[in-house]
Amino acid sequence: MTLFQIEVLVAVASKGNFTRAGEEIGLSQSGVSHTIGTLEKELGVSLFVRNRTGVQLTAAGEEIVASARLILQHSSRIKEIAAKSSGLLHTTIRIGSFPSATEHFAHPLIRELGSLYPHLETRLFEGTYPEIKEWIHSGVIDVGFHILPEEGLEGILLRKDPLKAVLSSEHPLANERALTFEQLAAEPFIMPMAGCEVLLHQEFAKRSLTPQIKYEVVDNTTILAMAEAGIGVTVVPELTLPPSLPNVKVIELSPPVYRQIGLVVRSLAACSPSTLAFMREAERLLNTPTSK
CATH class of the missing domain: 3.40.190.10 (Periplasmic binding protein-like II)
Incomplete structure (x- = not known):
């Protein structure tokens, strides 16, 4: 069973007609019929009862279509996650950090991201809090570890x-x-x-x-x-x-x-997709609530 067969199955169930289903997904009536016939043969059950006005789901077909819809929902979610994270796949993130954040946060984060996104490049600039703030405003770095809150910067809390x-x-x-x-x-x-x-x-x-x-x-x-x-x-x-x-x-x-240590930028609303994706990954990997 392929994802394409599942998409055709759900389209036919929704439209109740091979021709209208084909129009929706860009497939000929014969192509739809062939795909459903192949799927029925593979599963060993009839999915539809054919008649002159269209098709109706069999009892087995209704159960199978219910699961098929869930599969398509999960497939859509997978694609959505990939689309949101794709900005990390082929880009360079310039990160500012102060010494203790470099040791405890930046280095582990860069290692983890390197294994998750082999094509992601990172550049690390280490300095003081005022230097990191200046680098953000001047565009030297995309994002920086800093102490929150900091006037003129927006960010997310990590630790x-x-x-x-x-x-x-x-x-x-x-x-x-x-x-x-x-x-x-x-x-x-x-x-x-x-x-x-x-x-x-x-x-x-x-x-x-x-x-x-x-x-x-x-x-x-x-x-x-x-x-x-x-x-x-x-x-x-x-x-x-x-x-x-x-x-x-x-x-x-x-x-x-x-x-309060966090990641900061000039404006979260004006961030590039890759920087926002990086911050989400950092929050997921590093955010450990304090027990005190």
Whole structure:
């Protein structure tokens, strides 16, 4: 049984006449008759009762046509999915990313898409949040990983990344189960300057607190080394932390605070089909709801 035979079968059942069915699908009356005859022979049952005015389904024919209609619906859905995703098959997607998103999101996504769409080409541009925003507005990249919300950009949320307090294992607060911003504001503070400083200043300001900022540092490795040495305390996103920190304590914040990581573009409505398809695939592959 072929999909073409199923299409002819459904057309005849709908029109009740070989000639009108043939006109609908672009096949001669004899072609329709031959196709139905071949199908009946293959199935070993009569599908129609022929008469002078047309044809009527047999009892078996009615059951078979009901299933045939479902097959055509699924076939149509398959074609629709393929059409929506076809923009990914032969195109180049230019992606902006910041370091922790590159490691945890961009690289796994590019690998997965490479296996699903062998002809898809990707180019990765790594930078800071402001650079990624500028690249989007200037057209250097098609889409970028960024923190949401961001004024002037539209996007989709992929992951909520919790912020964590980090301090020396010898610090007096090291045995606390959770730390408040009030406690952190009372300590010498190492402010990370790779983008999270905006969120941290907002959280301190919400509580009318002024942190004792002693150092402003961009490099995450340096920040952690300073915290390990007891120079100060800091707050960094969980995804920026290495697997092992022997002399450092990582402590929850109370209440929890998250940076919201997403994919952003200038306008979702003005996106190319390939960029929208890429974002849908990224959301499907990477979107893991937080349990907190």
